[in-house]
Structures are given as C-alpha cells and as structure tokens.
Amino acid sequence: MxxxxxxxxxxxxxxxxxxxxxxxxxxxxxxxxxxxxxxxxxxxxxxxxxxxxxxxxxxxxxxxxxxxxxxxxxxxxxxxxxxxxxxxxxxxxxxxxxxxxxxxxxxxxxxxxxxxxxxxxxxxxxxxxxxxxxxxxxxxxxxxxxxxxxxxxxxxxxxxxxxxxxxxxxxxxxxxxxxxxxxxxxxxxxxxxxxxxxxxxxxxxxxxxxxxxxxxxxxxxxxxxxxxxxxxxxxxxxxxxxxxxxxxxxxxxLGLRSRGVNIIACPTCGRLEIDVVGIAQRVEERLAHISETMDVSILGCVVNGIGEGKEADLGIAGGQGVGIYFENGEVVKKIKDVEIEEFIIAKVEERVEKMRKEGIDPNANPLKNGLPMHPAMGGAR
Incomplete structure (x- = not known):
C-alpha cells in the first residue's frame, strides 16, 4: 500500500x-x-x-x-x-x-x-x-x-x-x-x-x-x-x-516511521511449547530503550516459525525444550528453551553495538515488506 x-x-x-x-x-x-x-x-x-x-x-x-x-x-x-x-x-x-x-x-x-x-x-x-x-x-x-x-x-x-x-x-x-x-x-x-x-x-x-x-x-x-x-x-x-x-x-x-525494536510474535494456540506471550512481553520491555530499527521474531512453533519470521533481522522459534536461533531467515544454532530470553536480548544488543560502531544510520533501514518509508526516520528533526 x-x-x-x-x-x-x-x-x-x-x-x-x-x-x-x-x-x-x-x-x-x-x-x-x-x-x-x-x-x-x-x-x-x-x-x-x-x-x-x-x-x-x-x-x-x-x-x-x-x-x-x-x-x-x-x-x-x-x-x-x-x-x-x-x-x-x-x-x-x-x-x-x-x-x-x-x-x-x-x-x-x-x-x-x-x-x-x-x-x-x-x-x-x-x-x-x-x-x-x-x-x-x-x-x-x-x-x-x-x-x-x-x-x-x-x-x-x-x-x-x-x-x-x-x-x-x-x-x-x-x-x-x-x-x-x-x-x-x-x-x-x-x-x-x-x-x-x-x-x-x-x-x-x-x-x-x-x-x-x-x-x-x-x-x-x-x-x-x-x-x-x-x-x-x-x-x-x-x-x-x-x-x-x-x-x-x-x-x-503504516510504514510512515521507523524506530526501535519491532517484535514479531505468533498468537497463542494449543501448539505452543514455550511461553511466547511472557517472553515477547519481557523482551519488548527490556529492549524499549533501543532506538535502532530492528525486527525481532519470537515464535512458538519450530516447524513454521522460521518461515513466519523470515523477514526479521533475527529471531527464535521454540518448542520441545529447544530454541532455533535464526538471522535473516537462516538457521544459525540451537539453544535450550530456558536460554531464549537472555540469548535474544544479548543478540539484539550485540547487533546494535555493531551498528553504532560502523556508523550505520539507526533509523534509515527500509522495512523489509516493501512499505514506503520517509527518508528521515526515527528521531528526525
């Protein structure tokens, strides 16, 4: 649109x-x-x-x-x-x-x-x-x-x-x-x-x-x-x-502005095997201080999770005691489900630190779904 x-x-x-x-x-x-x-x-x-x-x-x-x-x-x-x-x-x-x-x-x-x-x-x-x-x-x-x-x-x-x-x-x-x-x-x-x-x-x-x-x-x-x-x-x-x-x-x-971490999380259903609701809420709160634009997926189905979150910068698909960590739609490693929250926060902060060191404009990244973006993003003045 x-x-x-x-x-x-x-x-x-x-x-x-x-x-x-x-x-x-x-x-x-x-x-x-x-x-x-x-x-x-x-x-x-x-x-x-x-x-x-x-x-x-x-x-x-x-x-x-x-x-x-x-x-x-x-x-x-x-x-x-x-x-x-x-x-x-x-x-x-x-x-x-x-x-x-x-x-x-x-x-x-x-x-x-x-x-x-x-x-x-x-x-x-x-x-x-x-x-x-x-x-x-x-x-x-x-x-x-x-x-x-x-x-x-x-x-x-x-x-x-x-x-x-x-x-x-x-x-x-x-x-x-x-x-x-x-x-x-x-x-x-x-x-x-x-x-x-x-x-x-x-x-x-x-x-x-x-x-x-x-x-x-x-x-x-x-x-x-x-x-x-x-x-x-x-x-x-x-x-x-x-x-x-x-x-x-x-x-x-609406794709009119971009700022901060955008959490992509699946809705609740009977197939969930990790606490998607709790993890997503806590991660969103703990990353609220970040102004850099980033999409983070937290999904509860290992089978479909990566596909649903493939447009995200990084994310987790969890189930049956394990979490699959992926970046840009590609599987990187498996982690224990109890480590998901701390792991994903650490990865986001690691990526933000890298963006800042490399001088990447934190709010000028276009959304991956093709929505039109104004060239002055985030805290534009």
Whole structure:
C-alpha cells in the first residue's frame, strides 16, 4: 500500500518540521504541575527517551507561564504552551524561550488581544496551533447544529483561523478532536478538503490504555492511511509514555516511521511449547530503550516459525525444550528453551553495538515488506 500524503504548508515547531512531507511528528502532554520545574523537566526527559518529539505544557496561571521559559531552556525537545482565555499568559510565555503556543483566538478576547499575540509570534517566528474540541464548541454553533457535528467543529476552527489571517498570520496548525471516532475522522477529512494548513490529529479523551489505544489506532490509522495528518497525539488516561509508544506503533504499522525494536510474535494456540506471550512481553520491555530499527521474531512453533519470521533481522522459534536461533531467515544454532530470553536480548544488543560502531544510520533501514518509508526516520528533526 502506498500512502499519498496530502501536501500541506510547512511550519516549524522549534527544530521539528511539520507539514509539506516532513515525517509525522509525535507529541504528548505533561501530567505534572508546570509550576514544578524539576518534576516537569524530569518527565519531559523521560518522554523524549521513548520517542516524544514535541511536548505540550498546561499554562494555568502567571506562575506557570514564568516557569515555561525556564523549562524550555532545559528541555531536549520543543515545547508548546497550552493557553486558554487569558492573553496575558500567552504574551508572558512569548517573552521567554518557547516553540509554539496553542490557543483558540475566539476565546482570547477582542481582536486587539489576538493582534498582540500574533505580533509577538510573528516577531519571534513562533507558530500557533488552533485547537478545537467537540466538548468546547461555541454556544451559537451548538444552537445552530444541535450538537458537536464535524461540520460545526470545522466551522469553529475556520473562524479561529480567520481571526489570525486577518492579521496576515499563516504559521498555523489545526486540530479538531472528538472522543467519537467517526466524528473525528469526518472532521479532519472535511478540514483537509477546506484548507492546506498542517493538521495535528488525535482522538480526544480516547479513554484508558486498552480502549483508548483501540480508538486512537482506528481513528488515526484511518486518517494517516488516507494521507491526512502531519503530527499526532494519542490521548490516553494513562502514563504519557504509553501515548508515545502507541503513537510510534501506529506510524510503524503504516510504514510512515521507523524506530526501535519491532517484535514479531505468533498468537497463542494449543501448539505452543514455550511461553511466547511472557517472553515477547519481557523482551519488548527490556529492549524499549533501543532506538535502532530492528525486527525481532519470537515464535512458538519450530516447524513454521522460521518461515513466519523470515523477514526479521533475527529471531527464535521454540518448542520441545529447544530454541532455533535464526538471522535473516537462516538457521544459525540451537539453544535450550530456558536460554531464549537472555540469548535474544544479548543478540539484539550485540547487533546494535555493531551498528553504532560502523556508523550505520539507526533509523534509515527500509522495512523489509516493501512499505514506503520517509527518508528521515526515527528521531528526525
């Protein structure tokens, strides 16, 4: 399948390009109190380690606004300040180090207040994200449409866009999120037809880890497969690190990005003679720190395992007390089944060390199934 991404305008959030064919960037949001600088920096660093590329911070008052600039100076990734209603907070964060602001111009106040923010953003080259959520639409739109329809969300967003365009400002990206997957898909599809601004896609308030992952994967996967989306956030009621991991999983499954170890494991069945589920889960967790691209198979059937995992860089097919270790589809040696977990981890780390010594680009390896890959992979900036 070839994904033809829609051509959108290019903006830059710090060092991360958004739109116009740039790799789909992964975002999350801190759960710490922004006023707690140490805790917030620590969480940002942890999220960057698992592949977060842009982070958003809630700016609830002037103390938080003052903290943002200090946090940005220590952050390894660009920061977006999330601001509602009070334009003074936007002006404050724009006085310091910041990479983007998220506002709804319509709830900031009169056009003079919007102009003050736009002028400051223009002077500093800072883009603005317009964020529309189904749960917070303007009353007049709700009265006219009856409920938060995709059409109402798009009209709201375009109204906010118009306020910025009146000031001749175009460094904009747009989000239109709903917790309902079909509405989210329809809203982004309609917006994609109506403008060429880059789109930040997500399913709002998707839910806990399991159900939220399903909803986000279906909604964002559909949009991305149809070429819609320049940056994404998976919104989960869970540790934000899980948001980043799921986002990477969605992009990797579509062949849009590549990062880290991809575990290929067979489903459970009555023929399994090794603990495929336990081994696969533990290996994935223990190798989560690796950013180099690699396919690793952990399969429970010696007869079919090598064939099923032949596209992997390396792997194990286990059964009847023995594991068959293979590389690039070729059998290398037999090992005891009790050694499988430690053996496969050691082999992965050995290969990663070799890649680093030889200066091999860790994230530019094309997927072996022929899916199209963007030339800038992984932590591309």
């Amino acid at each position: 070839k994904i033809n991404r829609k051509k959108t305008r290019r903006i830059n959030v710090g060092s991360v390009p958004i739109g116009d064919g740039a790799p789909v960037a992964i975002q999350s949001m801190t759960t710490t109190d922004t006023r707690d600088i140490e805790a917030t920096v620590s969480q940002i660093e942890s999220l960057a380690t698992v592949g977060c590329e842009i982070i958003r911070l809630a700016v609830v008052d002037m103390e938080a606004a003052e903290a943002v600039g200090k946090i940005r100076l220590r952050s390894p990734i660009p920061i977006v300040a999330d601001i509602h209603f009070d334009y003074h907070l936007a002006l404050k964060v724009l006085d310091g180090a910041i990479d983007a602001v998220r506002i709804n111009p319509g709830n900031i106040g009169n056009q003079n207040k919007v102009r003050a923010i736009v002028d400051r953003c223009r002077d500093r080259g800072i883009p603005i994200r317009i964020g529309v959520n189904a749960g917070s639409l303007e009353n007049d739109l709700l009265e006219r449409y009856g409920h938060p329809t995709p059409e109402a969300m798009v009209e709201s967003a375009l109204g906010h866009v118009h306020l910025l365009e009146k000031e001749n400002f175009h460094d904009i990206k747009i989000s239109l999120k709903a917790s309902n997957v079909p509405d989210t898909i329809d809203a982004y599809t309609l917006m994609s037809e109506r403008c060429d601004y880059p789109l930040h896609i997500g399913v709002s308030e998707a839910g806990p880890l399991l159900s939220g992952t399903v909803k986000s994967s279906v909604g964002l996967g559909y949009l991305l497969a149809n070429g819609i989306g320049d940056t994404i956030r998976v919104s989960l009621a869970a540790d934000p690190a899980e948001e980043v991991k799921v986002a990477w999983g969605i992009l990797k499954s």
